[in-house]
Amino acid sequence: MASKASQRSYxxxxxxxxxxxxxxxxxxxPFLWTLWGSFKVQGDFFSKADWTNALTGTxxxxxxxxYFTLNGYEGAWIEKxxxxxxxxxxxxxxxxxxxxxTFGTLGGYALxxxxxxxxxxxxxxxxxxxxxxxxxxxxxxxxxxxxxxxWGRLETSIIVLVAINQPFTLWMLHxxxxxxxxxxxxSAMVDGCTRFQAFRHVIIxxxxxxxxxxxxxxxxxxxxxxxxxxxxxxxxxATMVPKIASFxxxxxxxxxxxxAVSAVVSATAPLFVLILFFQRQIVSGLTAGAVxx
Amino acid sequence: MPHKTFMWFILPSALAMFLFIFVPIxxxxxxxxxxxxxxxxxxxxxxxxxxxxIEVNVDQEAMAQLREEQPLGRFNxxxxxxxxxxxxxxxxxxxxxxxxxxxxxxxxVYNLPFYRALSFTLTFTFVVTPLVLFFGLFIALGVxxxxxxxxxxxxFVSLLPMIVTPLVGSLILFWMVDSEGILxxxxxxxxxxxxxxLKASPWLTWIMLMVYGVWSSTPFAFIVFYxxxxxxxxxxxxxxxxxxxxxxxKVRYVVFPYVxxxxxxxxxxxxxxxxxxxxxxxxxxxxxxxxxxxxIIFNDLRGGDVQxxxxxxxxxxxxxxxxxxxxxxxxxxxWRDFNRKRV
Numbered sequence: 001m002a003s004k005a006s007q008r009s010y011x012x013x014x015x016x017x018x019x020x021x022x023x024x025x026x027x028x029x030p031f032l033w034t035l036w037g038s039f040k041v042q043g044d045f046f047s048k049a050d051w052t053n054a055l056t057g058t059x060x061x062x063x064x065x066x067y068f069t070l071n072g073y074e075g076a077w078i079e080k081x082x083x084x085x086x087x088x089x090x091x092x093x094x095x096x097x098x099x100x101x102t103f104g105t106l107g108g109y110a111l112x113x114x115x116x117x118x119x120x121x122x123x124x125x126x127x128x129x130x131x132x133x134x135x136x137x138x139x140x141x142x143x144x145x146x147x148x149x150x151w152g153r154l155e156t157s158i159i160v161l162v163a164i165n166q167p168f169t170l171w172m173l174h175x176x177x178x179x180x181x182x183x184x185x186x187s188a189m190v191d192g193c194t195r196f197q198a199f200r201h202v203i204i205x206x207x208x209x210x211x212x213x214x215x216x217x218x219x220x221x222x223x224x225x226x227x228x229x230x231x232x233x234x235x236x237x238a239t240m241v242p243k244i245a246s247f248x249x250x251x252x253x254x255x256x257x258x259x260a261v262s263a264v265v266s267a268t269a270p271l272f273v274l275i276l277f278f279q280r281q282i283v284s285g286l287t288a289g290a291v292x293x
Numbered sequence: 294m295p296h297k298t299f300m301w302f303i304l305p306s307a308l309a310m311f312l313f314i315f316v317p318i319x320x321x322x323x324x325x326x327x328x329x330x331x332x333x334x335x336x337x338x339x340x341x342x343x344x345x346x347i348e349v350n351v352d353q354e355a356m357a358q359l360r361e362e363q364p365l366g367r368f369n370x371x372x373x374x375x376x377x378x379x380x381x382x383x384x385x386x387x388x389x390x391x392x393x394x395x396x397x398x399x400x401x402v403y404n405l406p407f408y409r410a411l412s413f414t415l416t417f418t419f420v421v422t423p424l425v426l427f428f429g430l431f432i433a434l435g436v437x438x439x440x441x442x443x444x445x446x447x448x449f450v451s452l453l454p455m456i457v458t459p460l461v462g463s464l465i466l467f468w469m470v471d472s473e474g475i476l477x478x479x480x481x482x483x484x485x486x487x488x489x490x491l492k493a494s495p496w497l498t499w500i501m502l503m504v505y506g507v508w509s510s511t512p513f514a515f516i517v518f519y520x521x522x523x524x525x526x527x528x529x530x531x532x533x534x535x536x537x538x539x540x541x542x543k544v545r546y547v548v549f550p551y552v553x554x555x556x557x558x559x560x561x562x563x564x565x566x567x568x569x570x571x572x573x574x575x576x577x578x579x580x581x582x583x584x585x586x587x588x589i590i591f592n593d594l595r596g597g598d599v600q601x602x603x604x605x606x607x608x609x610x611x612x613x614x615x616x617x618x619x620x621x622x623x624x625x626x627x628w629r630d631f632n633r634k635r636v
Contacts, residue, residue, distance in 0.1 A: 140317030
């Protein structure tokens with residue numbers, strides 16, 4: 001359906017296609033390269049002699065006898081117990097998403113249905129809280145947490161992540177609930193439901209798309225966090241991201257860098273799958289606030 | 294909705310935000326007034342076969358007791374804010390008096406840790422944000438003119454740099470541009486210059502950090518602009534071409550006004566996010582040539598043997614002030630919009 005307005009000259013089409021292609025390469029090549037390199041030994045991936053070694057795998061063949069090696073993964077997952085960090089991450093992420101959404105749907109619904117001035121102020125306050133760099137808040141927790149003896153535990157960082165996540169969750173779910181017509185729950189209340197019953201039986205069944213999108217962003221926040229988890233968790237309870245950072249501290253041992261490379265690839269894989277399945281929700285979530293105004 | 298119902302619905306959220314965002318900010322402000330205890334020193338006499346030596350040690354027991362009695366440390370008032378590690382009034386005043394040119398003065402100030410971090414943070418924020426807007430719009434226009442089948446895969450690939458964990462993303466780039474990585478080694482080969490290395494040159498480190506910033510944030514601007522472009526009405530574009538508008542004129546006078554509100558939204562989010570730049574500095578191990586406000590807070594908390602709560606808190610308060618200054622215009626605007634809607 002090429003209307004007159006969208007017709008373009010041949011040269012311009014080639015130019016834009018080339019530029020988009022360059023962007024696609026810039027966006028994806030680092031990932032592909034690291035994935036490829038994670039199956040090599042350090043001498044190849046970080047080649048002092050000749051960078052083509054990384055392609056031909058000269059050192060990898062010399063050291064392990066194969067073109068690809070799983071040494072990095074073995075070292076990270078088994079020797080350095082990355083599986084423990086992965087398990088901790090899973091616990092933290094699941095808890096954060098579930099609690100954030102429970103709190104967020106209740107609060108977002110209330111904000112969307114209340115026309116009072118204080119609802120607006122709460123939203124403004126949430127915006128200010130969203131802007132706070134996380135690390136500045138974390139420095140406020142540390143001393144009290146040491147005093148109470150709750151530092152270093154998974155539960156503590158789950159609660160902190162939920163709280164830090166609330167402003168964003170509230171904003172998103174609030175604007176999502178605004179799109180659900182007021183008549184829906186009001187007619188339920190006319191029929192004799194209490195406000196909570198209306199929310200429970202009428203709103204919850206139609207709110208799932210918004211909740212899934214918001215849940216994805218809560219997942220990303222909890223999964224990607226470094227500032228909070230690095231400072232609030234002890235070494236034994238570390239999640240994946242601080243764990244990767246700790247691999248880097250001990251790069252003097254030969255091969256440890258490759259542990260970090262493999263761990264990085266392992267930590268990226270779930271995100272890759274996430275985008276694969278939820279691309280549409282992520283895009284709509286990012287644009288919901290902006291495009292609808 | 295009655296006030297009471299509203300309160301019950303909002304309670305869990307509000308409580309979480311109050312306890313873990315508002316109270317910590319108060320806690321940070323209080324902590325910034327205190328500094329850690331002076332170390333209690335005791336002299337220990339070690340006697341060996343070659344006579345006795347006197348060693349000065351830290352009295353751990355007395356220290357522990359002191360911490361027990363006053364967990365916050367010694368009261369220091371606003372002293373932490375003005376000391377050398379933060380606003381450094383004395384040092385700045387001295388360099389103001391002793392230097393002749395602006396260049397000398399600025400470089401003297403730049404050597405103070407807080408101003409060093411501040412200058413990187415601000416440079417990063419104000420270089421990355423416009424570039425992200427520019428490239429984002431550019432790519433959005435490009436993708437929008439692609440055949441439909443290519444758009445899905447392009448969006449998929451574009452989301453990767455944004456969604457990947459910032460520390461992981463910066464490591465992935467760092468390993469490539471490292472002097473032993475593929476790009477770093479290739480550059481050294483091309484320019485035949487072995488000193489061309491990220492670690493050796495502060496300027497290259499700054500540039501690479503900003504390249505990372507643009508790489509990881511451009512997708513966000515792209516997606517938002519792209520979604521906006523979908524809503525530009527075809528009729529208006531067609532009318533514009535009937536009136537004889539060229540391709541560029543259509544973009545300039547129809548598309549730009551349409552996506553301008555989106556640019557404001559992206560700028561706001563980018564200012565907030567770039568101001569807290571932190572992970573790439575850890576990923577690039579760039580602290581020798583570039584530090585940010587967030588990084589010095591982290592370093593006070595995790596870097597040394599002793600955790601400098603007071604120092605971290607003072608930097609935190611200053612950072613929060615910085616965020617507040619950045620946000621003020623937006624908040625004022627939102628406030629006006631809100632009042633206009635009510636009337």
